[in-house]
Amino acid sequence: MYQISRTALSMLSHLRPCCVRTLWKHLSTSGPPWRLLFFGSDQFALESLKLLTSSRNSNDGIVASLEVVAVSGNVPVRRFAEQNRLLVRSWPPDNLDGQFDVGVVVSFGYLLKEKTINKFPYGILNVHPSLLPRWRGPAPIFHTIMHGDKLTGVTIMQIRPHRFDVGPILNQELHPVPENCTAEELGDTLAVKGAHLLIDTLRTLDEKLVNKRDQSQTGATFAPKITSQMSWVVWEDQTCEQIHRLHRAIGSRIPLTTTWKGNTIKLLECVGRCNISLSDLRRKPVPGSVSFLKESDILAVCCKNGWVGFRAVLLKKRLTAADFYNGYLHQTLQKETPNDTDECLFVSRKQEAGRSRGSSTHSSMI
Numbered sequence: 001m002y003q004i005s006r007t008a009l010s011m012l013s014h015l016r017p018c019c020v021r022t023l024w025k026h027l028s029t030s031g032p033p034w035r036l037l038f039f040g041s042d043q044f045a046l047e048s049l050k051l052l053t054s055s056r057n058s059n060d061g062i063v064a065s066l067e068v069v070a071v072s073g074n075v076p077v078r079r080f081a082e083q084n085r086l087l088v089r090s091w092p093p094d095n096l097d098g099q100f101d102v103g104v105v106v107s108f109g110y111l112l113k114e115k116t117i118n119k120f121p122y123g124i125l126n127v128h129p130s131l132l133p134r135w136r137g138p139a140p141i142f143h144t145i146m147h148g149d150k151l152t153g154v155t156i157m158q159i160r161p162h163r164f165d166v167g168p169i170l171n172q173e174l175h176p177v178p179e180n181c182t183a184e185e186l187g188d189t190l191a192v193k194g195a196h197l198l199i200d201t202l203r204t205l206d207e208k209l210v211n212k213r214d215q216s217q218t219g220a221t222f223a224p225k226i227t228s229q230m231s232w233v234v235w236e237d238q239t240c241e242q243i244h245r246l247h248r249a250i251g252s253r254i255p256l257t258t259t260w261k262g263n264t265i266k267l268l269e270c271v272g273r274c275n276i277s278l279s280d281l282r283r284k285p286v287p288g289s290v291s292f293l294k295e296s297d298i299l300a301v302c303c304k305n306g307w308v309g310f311r312a313v314l315l316k317k318r319l320t321a322a323d324f325y326n327g328y329l330h331q332t333l334q335k336e337t338p339n340d341t342d343e344c345l346f347v348s349r350k351q352e353a354g355r356s357r358g359s360s361t362h363s364s365m366i
Contacts, residue, residue: 031206033064037093037100037120040077041070045106047191048127048198049077052104053084055199062202067100069093071110092116102205104198105159109138114161122205123158127198128165129190131172132157133220136165141187143223144177145249148241152177152186154194156201158212168212171201180272182248226250231257233267234348235287235301240273240308255314258288258301258346265346266314267301274300274309288346292325299324301346 038049049068056063067087070078081088091110096119103124105112117124130140132155137143144152156171175193177186201208231254233243247256247270255266276291285291289302298309299321313324 032062032202034062034101034122034202034205035065035099036063037067037069037089037096037103038077039069039091039103039105039108039110039112039124041075041109042107043076044129044187044191044194045108045127046076046080048104048106048195049080051195051199053080053086062199069108096120102202106194106198111164112159112161117159117161122209125170125198125201126157126159126165126167127194128155128157129187129194130223131155131174132165132169133215133217135221135223137223138164138225140223141190142183142226142249143221145181145183145186146245148245149177151175152190154190154197156194156197156208157215158209166215168214170205170208170212171197173197180248182252183250184252226254228254228257231255232348233258233303233346235303235346236348238303239305240303243303243308244270244272258348260315260346263315267310268314268318269311271298271309271311274298274307276300276307286345288348290329290346292321292329294322297322 036052038052040046040049052063052066056066067089068077068081069089069091070081071091072078078088080086093116096116100120102122103112103117103120104127105124106127112124128140129152130136130144131151131153134140134149135143141152151174153172153174155169157165157169158167160167173193175190226249230246230250233246233256235258238246243256247267250256251268251270255268256270258265258267274293276293285302287302287304291300291302291307292298293300293309296309297320298311299313300307300309310321312318312320315324315328319327
């Protein structure tokens with residue numbers, strides 16, 4: 001590695017940032033091994049950090065040194081860095097002048113300021129789990145699943161100040177979305193794929209920088225953060241497919257939610273569309289109607305275009321579909337009269353709001 005005197009570093013500090021980056025490239029090596037500073041937090045970021053650490057330890061000529069910036073708390077990146085004796089810097093980092101060639105940001109969640117970006121002669125790379133410009137933002141994997149995308153991938157881009165995920169693309173790799181996969185499963189796959197694409201990019205970074213391309217505004221979409229509000233099912237508006245995708249996207253973190261007899265219920269283990277035959281064909285089911293399928297132990301709920309099934313619910317405690325039927329629904333059915341309304345109906349917030357305004361009531365059926 002090269003050595004630069006303190007006097008030279010002092011001279012660099014008085015130059016404009018754009019001049020520093022140009023001059024630094026001439027003073028530094030024109031390629032790997034790189035001195036890296038890694039910014040990351042969660043499990044997705046951990047895969048890239050693991051591969052960078054292995055590269056440093058193997059002396060394969062890509063990573064010369066590696067330090068980490070991590071937020072406080074017991075996050076995966078900080079735990080791994082401390083266990084592997086990597087120097088961990090607190091956020092925001094200081095004293096970066098002349099210490100690193102390249103920065104790497106993976107699932108970090110904080111916007112880096114322009115003055116920080118300018119400390120890195122080769123810029124700061126970001127591993128993003130989508131085919132940018134599609135799904136810019138903090139939750140690209142969840143929105144990939146929720147919107148039924150058939151194709152996704154990973155992108156290596158150079159970050160720019162002021163906005164997330166808008167920088168030029170250096171490298172990109174496609175990945176077909178497996179049918180019925182969850183966000184967690186897809187995230188695990190893309191984390192590994194992204195880590196290897198990062199190493200490939202660092203191996204030929206000079207070439208990648210020369211051939212980088214700006215993102216097109218055509219096809220740009222935003223992937224906002226997942227919130228608990230997204231978990232509420234709207235039975236009259238959402239199809240079986242949409243409900244199943246929503247479950248696969250957020251179900252493990254935020255279970256799908258509905259209301260029954262004034263109680264909030266969490267819907268667990270969605271199995272997708274169910275084909276059922278109704279014993280009473282004179283009564284047309286309305287969205288939210290519930291049917292228990294004894295043969296398969298599934299609770300089926302009527303939605304916009306059919307019936308969607310769940311194997312369990314959470315009502316005070318976790319209950320299988322059979323337990324919920326035997327303990328709650330069966331008793332309600334025994335008491336049901338032709339004039340009963342909503343006794344066996346899962347109700348969305350939209351329906352509740354309609355009833356509170358004096359809208360028509362719904363009949364229910366099993």
